[in-house]
Amino acid sequence: MNIRIQAPCPPRFHHKTPLILSRVSCSSEVVSHGVLQMEASSNVGNSSINISKHKRAFGWSHKQSLLLKQSLNKDSMPLRALMTSSTAQDTSASYVNDGKIGVLLLNLGGPETLDDVQPFLFNLFADPDIIRLPRLFRFLQKPLAQFISVARAPKSKEGYASIGGGSPLRQITDAQAKELRNALYEKNVPAEVYVGMRYWHPFTEEAIEQIKKDGVNKLVVLPLYPQFSISTSGSSLRLLESIFREDEYLVKMQHTVIPSWYQREGYIKAMANLIEKELKSFNRPEKVMIFFTAHGVPLAYVEEAGDPYKAEMEECVDLIMEELERRKINNPFTLAYQSRVGPVEWLKPYTDQTIIELGQKGVKSLLAVPISFVSEHIETLEEIDVEYKELALESGVEEWGRVPALGCEPTFIRDLADAVIESLPYVGAMAVSNLEARQSLVPLGSVEELLATYDSQRRELPAPVTVWEWGFTKSAETWNGRAAMLAVIVLLFLEVSTGEGFLHQWGVLPLQLPMFP
Ligand SMILES: C=CC1=C(C)c2cc3[nH]c(cc4nc(cc5[nH]c(cc1n2)c(C)c5CCC(=O)O)C(CCC(=O)O)=C4C)c(C)c3C=C
Numbered sequence: 145m146n147i148r149i150q151a152p153c154p155p156r157f158h159h160k161t162p163l164i165l166s167r168v169s170c171s172s173e174v175v176s177h178g179v180l181q182m183e184a185s186s187n188v189g190n191s192s193i194n195i196s197k198h199k200r201a202f203g204w205s206h207k208q209s210l211l212l213k214q215s216l217n218k219d220s221m222p223l224r225a226l227m228t229s230s231t232a233q234d235t236s237a238s239y240v241n242d243g244k245i246g247v248l249l250l251n252l253g254g255p256e257t258l259d260d261v262q263p264f265l266f267n268l269f270a271d272p273d274i275i276r277l278p279r280l281f282r283f284l285q286k287p288l289a290q291f292i293s294v295a296r297a298p299k300s301k302e303g304y305a306s307i308g309g310g311s312p313l314r315q316i317t318d319a320q321a322k323e324l325r326n327a328l329y330e331k332n333v334p335a336e337v338y339v340g341m342r343y344w345h346p347f348t349e350e351a352i353e354q355i356k357k358d359g360v361n362k363l364v365v366l367p368l369y370p371q372f373s374i375s376t377s378g379s380s381l382r383l384l385e386s387i388f389r390e391d392e393y394l395v396k397m398q399h400t401v402i403p404s405w406y407q408r409e410g411y412i413k414a415m416a417n418l419i420e421k422e423l424k425s426f427n428r429p430e431k432v433m434i435f436f437t438a439h440g441v442p443l444a445y446v447e448e449a450g451d452p453y454k455a456e457m458e459e460c461v462d463l464i465m466e467e468l469e470r471r472k473i474n475n476p477f478t479l480a481y482q483s484r485v486g487p488v489e490w491l492k493p494y495t496d497q498t499i500i501e502l503g504q505k506g507v508k509s510l511l512a513v514p515i516s517f518v519s520e521h522i523e524t525l526e527e528i529d530v531e532y533k534e535l536a537l538e539s540g541v542e543e544w545g546r547v548p549a550l551g552c553e554p555t556f557i558r559d560l561a562d563a564v565i566e567s568l569p570y571v572g573a574m575a576v577s578n579l580e581a582r583q584s585l586v587p588l589g590s591v592e593e594l595l596a597t598y599d600s601q602r603r604e605l606p607a608p609v610t611v612w613e614w615g616f617t618k619s620a621e622t623w624n625g626r627a628a629m630l631a632v633i634v635l636l637f638l639e640v641s642t643g644e645g646f647l648h649q650w651g652v653l654p655l656q657l658p659m660f661p
């Protein structure tokens with residue numbers, strides 16, 4: 145079996161050819177600008193191939209090594225991983241003149257006013273990548289989303305009211321788009337940058353309409369999440385894919401996707417800069433615990449559906465710490481996950497519990513580093529700055545600090561521009577027929593391949609949110625039980641919303657509806 149992969153190759157490894165990757169022997173050549181192309185062949189059983197051992201040495205991301213492993217396992221040919229060359233300008237030259245380039249930034253979106261909160265939550269819970277129901281019960285997705293969003297809205301509204309009455313996400317993402325456009329122009333790559341949100345305005349569909357009106361014919365899709373999760377970038381890309389499939393214009397448009405970019409040097413350096421700067425505001429900087437806190441996902445996403453989110457997050461934290469060590473900053477650090485919703489198990493350790501434990505262990509100074517998102521939002525401004533700070537001080541921590549989100553930080557924006565430029569050679573690089581394009585958003589080696597790697601079977605996932613505390617207990621974690629609960633909920637919902645039904649006839653209703661936490 146032969147496979148071919150292109151992956152970044154740090155200069156210190158250029159002399160090491162041929163490579164021996166465990167039991168896979170590879171010959172390699174540097175094809176361009178720090179990109180290593182390897183021909184790997186193996187005639188051994190693939191299950192024991194140890195790619196991960198080598199991924200760090202070559203700076204491959206978790207995704208790249210996983211794609212390589214998958215490719216070997218399923219005997220597929222050839223596989224192309226996104227390259228991260230340090231000489232972006234050189235690679236762009238031949239791609240800028242023959243078409244109108246667009247960059248589509250994908251993000252979550254947030255309610256702009258308190259009235260937007262419930263419909264925003266509806267959109268979020270109606271997403272099958274947030275609540276994935278068994279096939280038989282898919283028809284309940286919207287009624288359930290309606291019910292949960294109405295029940296959760298009061299609590300969410302309180303949060304948004306406390307940060308000024310709405311989410312700052314739209315403003316910040318628009319500013320990032322503008323700065324990215326400027327950075328691309330400065331690098332001689334004229335491109336229009338569009339914003340497509342998943343759950344609020346400007347919706348992805350609106351951005352796509354504008355892209356069509358502007359006559360873009362080369363599109364780079366860039367989710368603004370550094371690490372990939374089925375629930376974030378995955379959801380946005382799946383939506384985009386369905387839009388592309390239906391549309392004649394889009395089917396013909398050349399495009400590529402940058403699925404995640406947490407391992408990029410510019411991003412890592414920008415994060416390290418922020419941490420280094422913030423540490424200086426402490427009385428004894430060397431004693432501060434660097435406390436990375438990432439948005440969580442339900443554990444089942446990682447353990448059952450194969451979401452790479454946790455692995456990418458851990459690798460990202462390691463890379464930032466390595467960068468800090470190079471700067472002689474050797475503080476202790478830890479990673480925890482925040483913002484869980486409902487009683488199912490989410491990624492651990494939980495941020496709140498970790499803060500309490502650190503306080504008990506005598507940690508006196510904490511620097512919180514939000515790591516899963518590049519804009520300020522409700523969870524940095526309210527959850528971290530207010531709730532976790534209060535909890536830390538109550539738990540014995542004396543000094544608390546927080547690293548700002550990257551926002552429009554110039555090193556970061558320039559690096560995003562480089563990521564876009566480096567991806568240009570891949571825009572439509574694989575000739576695909578219209579028919580093939582209809583089947584996948586991105587030609588070989590990118591998103592479809594990626595989604596297939598992690599989430600091919602689209603397994604049912606336990607709903608991360610529940611409506612009745614007494615119903616979805618840990619012991620009742622089977623879908624049969626949940627289906628029964630759903631049926632009850634829907635009946636109750638219909639009964640409450642129409643004011644008619646057997647409970648009214650029996651005089652059980654009207655009742656106060658319980659709000660879940
Ligand atoms: C990497 C970031 C994020 C992941 C992963 C993620 C997963 C995820 N989120 C929910 C439920 C909610 N998220 C909410 C807001 C919200 N989520 C993210 C990011 C990730 N979510 C951001 C940046 C925001 C804030 C947007 C803003 O308006 O500022 C909300 C609404 C707020 C609230 O009521 O708490 C919910 C609900 C689930 C269930 C999930 C994984 C399955």
Ligand SMILES: [Fe+2]
Nearest residue numbers: 252439440483
């Ligand atoms: Fe979220």
